[in-house]
Amino acid sequence: MWQQLEIHLTAKNRGFHLITDELIKQISTINTIHCGILHLFIKHSSASLTINENADPTVRTDMEKHFNVIAPERAPYYQHTYEGDDDMPAHIKSSLLGASLSIPITQGQLNLGIWQGIYLGEHRDHGGSRTIIATIHGE
Amino acid sequence: MWQQLEIHLTAKNRGFHLITDELIKQISTINTIHCGILHLFIKHSSASLTINENADPTVRTDMEKHFNVIAPERAPYYQHTYEGDDDMPAHIKSSLLGASLSIPITQGQLNLGIWQGIYLGEHRDHGGSRTIIATIHGE
Amino acid sequence: MWQQLEIHLTAKNRGFHLITDELIKQISTINTIHCGILHLFIKHSSASLTINENADPTVRTDMEKHFNVIAPERAPYYQHTYEGDDDMPAHIKSSLLGASLSIPITQGQLNLGIWQGIYLGEHRDHGGSRTIIATIHGE
Numbered sequence: 001m002w003q004q005l006e007i008h009l010t011a012k013n014r015g016f017h018l019i020t021d022e023l024i025k026q027i028s029t030i031n032t033i034h035c036g037i038l039h040l041f042i043k044h045s046s047a048s049l050t051i052n053e054n055a056d057p058t059v060r061t062d063m064e065k066h067f068n069v070i071a072p073e074r075a076p077y078y079q080h081t082y083e084g085d086d087d088m089p090a091h092i093k094s095s096l097l098g099a100s101l102s103i104p105i106t107q108g109q110l111n112l113g114i115w116q117g118i119y120l121g122e123h124r125d126h127g128g129s130r131t132i133i134a135t136i137h138g139e
Numbered sequence: 140m141w142q143q144l145e146i147h148l149t150a151k152n153r154g155f156h157l158i159t160d161e162l163i164k165q166i167s168t169i170n171t172i173h174c175g176i177l178h179l180f181i182k183h184s185s186a187s188l189t190i191n192e193n194a195d196p197t198v199r200t201d202m203e204k205h206f207n208v209i210a211p212e213r214a215p216y217y218q219h220t221y222e223g224d225d226d227m228p229a230h231i232k233s234s235l236l237g238a239s240l241s242i243p244i245t246q247g248q249l250n251l252g253i254w255q256g257i258y259l260g261e262h263r264d265h266g267g268s269r270t271i272i273a274t275i276h277g278e
Numbered sequence: 279m280w281q282q283l284e285i286h287l288t289a290k291n292r293g294f295h296l297i298t299d300e301l302i303k304q305i306s307t308i309n310t311i312h313c314g315i316l317h318l319f320i321k322h323s324s325a326s327l328t329i330n331e332n333a334d335p336t337v338r339t340d341m342e343k344h345f346n347v348i349a350p351e352r353a354p355y356y357q358h359t360y361e362g363d364d365d366m367p368a369h370i371k372s373s374l375l376g377a378s379l380s381i382p383i384t385q386g387q388l389n390l391g392i393w394q395g396i397y398l399g400e401h402r403d404h405g406g407s408r409t410i411i412a413t414i415h416g417e
Contacts, residue, residue: 002313035141041382043391045331050234053184058219065216077343080336095328104180104272111272113182133382133389174280189373192323197358201366204355243319243411250411252321
């Protein structure tokens with residue numbers, strides 16, 4: 001069984017956001033898969049998808065603070081500056097974190113660890129709605 | 140052909156560990172796949188899976204030293220501190236390196252480069268046993 | 279439908295290179311897939327694959343400059359030094375960026391965002407030709 005869906009996330013502020021529920025409620029066929037994989041792909045090069053802790057929100061704010069250190073604005077050697085100070089760091093963060101996730105589906109559910117959730121990394125100041133292609137495949 | 144296995148790794152010290160053999164000997168069905176993909180997913184947000192050199196062990200110790208620079212303990216802006224100094228850096232490393240791997244299977248074997256192996260990134264001081272979901276899919 | 283191809287890229291200078299066209303023209307079966315996934319795996323631990331902006335080439339040169347800051351040469355604590363100053367940073371970049379990509383295929387085409395392309399991260403000074411395993415799977 002193969003299925004593909006285009007999902008449009010609501011616009012989010014810059015930072016890391018737990019989007020497990022927003023995604024899953026739009027991918028109802030996960031329930032029908034006994035064994036398979038959910039693949040998520042974000043169609044943007046200034047945002048990212050990653051897995052991290054789904055509990056304490058300070059993990060997300062600390063992630064944002066520290067990725068701003070790893071990929072700072074206004075590094076003196078940046079030449080790609082005409083799209084704004086937040087743009088080149090957003091490209092770097094996108095490649096550090098990645099544009100896609102693959103998550104096992106087991107007996108009708110995502111087989112995440114109890115403390116794991118799906119994060120959107122919104123790396124632009126005003127990124128707007130982001131589009132994700134969800135590919136569900138299994139039996 | 141789809142198969143899923145839950146694999147429990149032995150507890151490891153903090154650092155990077157070559158786990159190719161520990162994993163493969165528990166996934167015997169790779170031998171039966173002519174063309175496919177092995178997907179590995181670690182069910183934790185303070186450990187990671189990555190591919191790197193399988194030969195000189197100083198690659199692993201240098202990786203540990205340098206990831207401790209990229210994601211240091213006790214950054215003054217961390218708010219998520221109540222799980223220990225090693226916890227917030229572990230979350231950052233987990234997202235930088237990733238929770239999953241997809242590796243091609245070709246004629247009954249993982250199609251890794253001759254110098255490539257599978258690493259566990261154990262980012263906690265006392266992480267204990269880690270659980271990996273292996274999904275084997277192919278024909 | 280499963281297919282696997284071994285693709286040999288032309289040798290590239292150190293840095294980030296847009297390789298979408300060089301790859302796609304060698305994977306003609308994408309056209310025949312209505313819904314599926316293209317998986318790319320680079321068989322080296324000193325190069326990487328990532329998705330990023332396909333337009334302004336200064337994104338690629340800024341990425342190279344900044345990854346040289348994130349993973350510098352000659353860090354005083356590196357012990358893995360006998361393969362050259364560029365080798366240990368190449369291993370670190372390879373794990374930060376990743377050895378594989380999974381991209382959805384939709385109606386015979388890669389379902390990339392309009393600004394997205396596939397990058398080779400060549401992290402050695404003289405890396406030579408790099409080998410990628412492309413696995414195409416879908417219906």
